[in-house]
């Protein structure tokens with residue numbers, strides 16, 4: 001008989017476990033025990049649940065790469081002990097962390113589900129209970145004793161997404177996330193419906209690897225009509241800069257002005273990587289489709305295709321941290337590593 005799935009719940013902070021400070025009325029990270037007492041239903045789930053919390057839970061606006069590694073190490077230490085992981089995280093930067101973890105773990109063969117909420121667990125209208133309970137159920141879902149999912153996912157408001165395809169789209173709606181370029185992996189209604197055709201196949205026979213080196217000397221540069229030469233120059237000339245995620249217009253278009261192209265060229269010649277991603281919520285970069293992207297293609301900008309900005313940043317930091325050789329960087333970036341972009 002198959003044994004009961006073992007799930008580790010990791011609390012990093014975020015609204016889900018916050019309380020309202022009497023004096024200021026502001027929400028503040030609180031301790032994990034507070035969270036658990038509000039969901040007695042957890043004991044009824046068909047899995048054995050253990051939990052661990054960041055020593056000091058944080059608002060996810062304070063998230064950084066050290067915390068990413070800390071989170072990775074929590075998963076690494078107990079990777080073989082559990083069948084799945086649920087990570088509670090503030091919703092503001094959850095797509096960044098979840099995208100980063102998707103790259104930092106290679107050959108994943110079990111689910112890691114990120115979730116959070118828009119209202120604290122103690123609020124009467126909270127969305128936290130459903131998000132948490134269903135995330136645990138999903139993490140514990142198995143067929144013939146093997147987890148159904150083997151990737152980093154994000155669950156919010158009845159939908160399970162591939163984490164590195166998500167972006168936060170609302171600070172107000174319970175439906176705070178979207179995955180505009182990739183279908184959801186499961187939907188929760190009366191039944192939990194998994195979308196098998198879009199799930200990543202498990203890497204059961206490959207050894208899991210945890211990558212902890214992340215390059216932090218990177219920047220996201222969002223173009224806008226009228227952006228000046230001095231602004232772009234001062235960003236691209238940052239000392240130690242190693243990578244740029246350039247948010248361009250539409251299908252990867254940018255100004256054709258000489259000074260702009262020259263600045264990009266100079267940056268590339270220094271070995272700094274530039275990834276072209278679109279500012280649009282959905283769709284993808286097609287270099288060469290318009291005259292306004294031909295030069296970007298000719299000078300060797302990397303196409304981010306349909307990747308999200310969050311995922312492009314995480315992938316850049318990961319590949320730079322891995323010290324991928326210069327000559328292969330573009331080709332490796334343009335290849336989907338964890339289902340984060342189209343082929």
Ligand code: ASP
Pocket residue numbers: 013014015016058059060061089090091092093116117118
């Ligand atoms: N500011 C909170 C955070 O990201 C918002 C949330 O959890 O939804 O930690």
